[in-house]
Amino acid sequence: MKNKLLTALILAFAITSVSPVASAATKNYVDMEIAVLVNARKIKSDVRPKNVNGQTLVELRSIVKSLGAKLELQGKVITIAKGDRIVQLTIGEKKATVNGREVPLMLPANVEKGRTLVPMRFVSEALGEEVVWDHVNRYVWIGHKNVPKLEDAVEAVEIKPFLKYFKGTDSELVLFNRTTQKQHTKVCVIKEMDFPVSIDGEIYYRMDLATTATGYVYTRASTNDNTGTMGTSTYLLQTGQPLKLRGEAAGMREKHGDITLHYNLIASRVDKSRYQIKDWEKLRITNIEYLGILLHSDSAGALPQLGNLS
Template identity: 30%
Template sequence: MNKKMIGKVMAAGLLTLLVAATQLGAMSEVSVAAANSIEIMVNGKKATPDAPPYSNAGRVMVPLRFISDHFQGKLKLSGKDITITRGDRTIKLKIGSKTAEINGKSFDLGAPSEVKYNRTMVPLRLINAGFGIPVRWDAVGQRVWVGEEKVLSLEEKGVKVGTYDEYKRYFGDYEDISKTKKVSVFTGSDFPVRFEAVDDKVTFYKIWTEQVNGLDVIKIHHSGKRFGIYFLTGDGKPRFRMPAELISLKNADGSYVDVYYVASSGDFFVGDIKDKNWENFKISSVKYIGFKVNLETTPLLLNPFTK
């Protein structure tokens, strides 16, 4: 199938968007916070702490021992008194106190340290001041960056590159989707990930599903160029989707939360799918989610929404 037809198929999604927008009306805000809990990124890699971070009275709380161990600190606990040494830095604090001592100088934590999930949790600001490690709280993405703030590409993550022929039954006649004839399949555990080419630069932070007034949608938090997606089910007929402009959101930091309807009338009215039951299409029917970005390999996400 040629590019002109693909364009028609993707444009057909606009019909679904306009109908849905009429049903939904205006939407006040799309929140990334709905995508579940706060994440910790350590030197560009998603970390799995032994206790989840959370917000307390406007302060982000992180597990102290996890950070200390990750950056080669030595932690000693005596009752409620904690002492951490790292290089030429010494941190002293008492569980329940709003102050700490860093190299003999008092430091205001902004909120008291506390025990939760059987772990000592401290305000994020202590990590920067006490350990000398850069930190940043991404309020939009609900993410804590510790250390070097970077996002790796699929290649840097070591994602295997396959050939187009291995996935031909999914693409069918739409061969020009995979211009390079190479395919990179990644999983939900690879997020966040960077897609970067000469004219396409996208940082892909998170993907999740929700229902908006009874309609199934996929939400993608990303920065950079906006893009269409497509669903591959194995029948050789990709189902194309474009962002629903009226309910997608551009955040204050320039990133987007783009919303894509799972079911689209374009699956019936345009192209060769002719699915009379298009309204009943479910994300569980999808094997791979593809992204219309111009990379050296075609990125496919193994559907993270199936059991």
């Protein structure tokens, strides 16, 4: 299941499906696909990165194109040119040459779905770019890591088509602009490919679904901020249902170096007392049309956030 998150008054992101496979970076269960970023932007490819015997393999052509290099294929021989660098490698062989100098490969280049996969470290050796493996976010960072501001990455649109989802008194917490004393009029729809983005000075690296060993399902946000004890709240939107607030489960928060993981419940007992929903425990991520992030600022990049989960 692929999902999206909305902002500006709505922020949109993609949430991956829950899987009973534990990530090495967290005590909870979460299944996250590896993503490649060139200069802090995700790149599109027909083939996802994958891990083989502890080595991360990435699709070569899309990275080469994003770095402004040229790639030519003749038979099994691949030639890459960038500036004064000439790189050659042969599919199936565990070596390459950079300006005539032989460079060993941990794994041979191979072809999958018509695309060539190579060890990610080869990009650094071949094209002179810094490559960093982010095990918490499962990101391969290539080049600089200057994450753009939300307002620079996503264009705001009119909020009117989304107002039908904002029902109940708690909607005012999201819709009301404390600075202008008026209702917000714009929203930025953030797609999975738009992550990571900086919202009001805080970097949101990614958002996923996670489940505990006891079966509770949470949204999990990965950020560079260690928010105070109250944490960051989210809210859930459904047609014909009241807006449902979700506070962060602060006791579950995890700190991994400069990265903080925040957890917010999907189905919560609070819905029974606050919204008079008797079958609150039946709520599933598939029932939710939009998920939002409740921020406490009215700056350009930190208007109310939410996401399309269809």
